[in-house]
Amino acid sequence: MQKIYIFLFLFFIVQHASSNEVSLIQVKEDKNRSIEISFSLDKVSYIKSYSLTEPSRIIIEVNDSILKSQEEKPFNFPIKQISTLQDGPISRITIDLYEYVNWTKPRQIKTKDGVILSLDINRSKDNTNNIRDIIVSIDPGHGGKDPGAVGENNILEKDINLLIAKELERTLRDVKGYKPVMIREDDSFIDLNERYLKARREGADISVSIHADGFRLSSVKGASVYVWSENYSSVTAENLSKKQLKSKIGEIGKKDFNEDEARASFESVYKIKVNNSKVLGNKILSELRNDPYTKLHKKTVEFADFRVLKSFDTPSVLVEAGFISNPDDAERLKGKPGRRMIARSIFLGIHNYFKQNSINESHFENNSSFVLYEIQKGDVLSEIAVRFGVTVDEIEQTNMLNNKSIYPGQIIKVNI
Numbered sequence: 174m175q176k177i178y179i180f181l182f183l184f185f186i187v188q189h190a191s192s193n194e195v196s197l198i199q200v201k202e203d204k205n206r207s208i209e210i211s212f213s214l215d216k217v218s219y220i221k222s223y224s225l226t227e228p229s230r231i232i233i234e235v236n237d238s239i240l241k242s243q244e245e246k247p248f249n250f251p252i253k254q255i256s257t258l259q260d261g262p263i264s265r266i267t268i269d270l271y272e273y274v275n276w277t278k279p280r281q282i283k284t285k286d287g288v289i290l291s292l293d294i295n296r297s298k299d300n301t302n303n304i305r306d307i308i309v310s311i312d313p314g315h316g317g318k319d320p321g322a323v324g325e326n327n328i329l330e331k332d333i334n335l336l337i338a339k340e341l342e343r344t345l346r347d348v349k350g351y352k353p354v355m356i357r358e359d360d361s362f363i364d365l366n367e368r369y370l371k372a373r374r375e376g377a378d379i380s381v382s383i384h385a386d387g388f389r390l391s392s393v394k395g396a397s398v399y400v401w402s403e404n405y406s407s408v409t410a411e412n413l414s415k416k417q418l419k420s421k422i423g424e425i426g427k428k429d430f431n432e433d434e435a436r437a438s439f440e441s442v443y444k445i446k447v448n449n450s451k452v453l454g455n456k457i458l459s460e461l462r463n464d465p466y467t468k469l470h471k472k473t474v475e476f477a478d479f480r481v482l483k484s485f486d487t488p489s490v491l492v493e494a495g496f497i498s499n500p501d502d503a504e505r506l507k508g509k510p511g512r513r514m515i516a517r518s519i520f521l522g523i524h525n526y527f528k529q530n531s532i533n534e535s536h537f538e539n540n541s542s543f544v545l546y547e548i549q550k551g552d553v554l555s556e557i558a559v560r561f562g563v564t565v566d567e568i569e570q571t572n573m574l575n576n577k578s579i580y581p582g583q584i585i586k587v588n589i
């Protein structure tokens with residue numbers, strides 16, 4: 174008899190350790206009538222979310238998980254009901270809606286007990302579809318105790334990377350339809366695993382890492398774009414990735430997501446990721462080619478074992494803005510114009526990528542040939558023109574500005 178109890182006890186432990194239970198926690202409406210829907214999970218998971226029309230609904234699929242209970246719950250407007258269904262290893266959550274809404278991709282927040290999965294829904298009278306922002310993870314390389322490469326006059330790679338990242342963040346933040354997520358916002362140290370894990374928790378649609386490494390030969394210069402591979406495409410690629418691996422890799426905790434396991438189980442998803450990473454890399458590379466400040470180190474996308482690009486499903490690229498061990502590159506990246514050009518090439522590359530791989534529910538589904546930019550305090554047209562690679566005349570004509578002054582909060586259209 175005792176043996177059976179021990180067996181049952183062990184069985185329970187094994188079951189519990191490997192299971193990932195999903196349950197609805199709450200639906201909360203705040204003062205601004207934004208509705209937050211939260212679920213609890215045991216660990217960070219592979220989650221797919223998308224919206225459908227006729228009828229309007231949002232679907233969330235949590236892979237390798239078990240629903241704690243399957244029930245339908247009615248809620249207040251605009252939510253009709255939230256229902257759940259176990260489909261093999263997938264827990265499918267359906268949020269039925271009375272109308273089209275703006276929504277956010279679910280984020281995963283680690284807590285001491287597990288993970289909270291939450292998304293926001295906002296009503297919008299103008300929507301003819303459910304719409305969400307495209308989430309771009311921006312990963313400035315190195316930081317804190319890890320300075321990265323050190324260039325002439327002690328310029329540190331970590332500082333250059335962060336400044337370029339902030340330029341890119343600013344553009345994405347002020348363009349309607351994008352939401353940047355910064356992997357680090359200041360001079361702090363973040364280990365390599367935590368970088369791509371954070372991008373997953375934030376629901377990133379794509380991820381861009383920014384570096385400006387050094388090389389033992391100071392003659393080596395120019396920008397390059399990398400995607401992940403176990404095999405290196407060149408000696409420089411091998412050298413750079415081995416150097417970056419010296420930054421602490423970090424531990425994967427129980428609540429974290431294992432990218433290696435997922436790559437083996439979802440091979441077709443991984444293949445699409447590899448392909449899309451190359452597409453994204455090529456789009457950025459061709460913008461860098463048009464940049465008058467920057468020379469290319471390699472004309473094609475390179476391959477290297479850069480740990481931060483490991484996500485099995487999120488298209489990920491690493492941009493080397495140049496080699497700060499080279500005096501010309503160091504000079505170029507020390508100045509704002511040079512860094513702004515790198516940020517612009519990355520932004521335009523990202524936008525061109527989404528022109529090709531459009532997300533049905535994004536702002537750009539039917540109008541990717543222009544963006545709407547919100548004027549910020551201190552903005553001048555000449556700077557905005559540089560930011561998007563257009564002329565002041567073009568902006569003035571498109572928006573019929575006729576030498577009128579611009580003001581913060583004004584939305585202008587920029588054809589790109």
Ligand SMILES: [Zn+2]
Nearest residue numbers: 314321384386
């Ligand atoms: Zn670096």
